[in-house]
Amino acid sequence: MKTKLAAIILLSSGLSSTAVFAETAPEWNFVQGSVESLSIDNANGFDPLGLGITVSYLLTDNIFVDGKYSRLSDDPADVDVDVTLFDINLGYRYRISDITDLYGSLGFVNLNIEASSGVNSAEADDDGLQIKIGARSRLIDQFEIDTHIVRRQIGDDRTQLGLSGHYYVNEQLALGVGILGDGDGKQYSLSARYAF
Secondary structure, three states: OHHHHHHHHHHHHHHHHHHHHHOOOOOOOEEEEEEEEEEEOOOOOOOOEEEEEEEEEEOOOOEEEEEEEEEEEEOHHHOEEEEEEEEEEEEEEEEOOOOEEEEEEEEEEEEEEEEEEOOEEEEEEEEEEEEEEEEEEEEEOOEEEEEEEEEEEOOOOEEEEEEEEEEEOOOOEEEEEEEEEEOOEEEEEEEEEEEO
């Protein structure tokens, strides 16, 4: 009898905990800093590393704006190469459950590449559009996952798949990992997020 009573108590506490977790929605208002690396196939040792910052903000219950700035550098064969990527997007999120949002956004993206070696230097700069479609879900109270597809019309049009996860240490601070890539390369990130 004591064993059955203990099992019932444990089960009921587990169900109530799950119910609390299931009421937590994805976070949309945050500032995030990240360490990022880029791995490109057949790039002859060009593996840039750098920093990024992302800001996201809900303008209304469903409309959001977000943007990102990142700068990565490497010096293969004694050539200093800097890659800068900037984007700003306007999007719409649709809540399909207490813990999951579907979203889409359209934005402007700028890619700048600078290379210098001694007295010689070169620069390439291009602008374009970016379309992003994804889903974000708070699987448990402390853990949020984001899966998305990004289509960038800049230089060679490129479609990339992305996956990231963030663990919330408390209500404001989260630590995360992410990957974004296609058949030609991948971008990895480690991030710290502050939600407000």
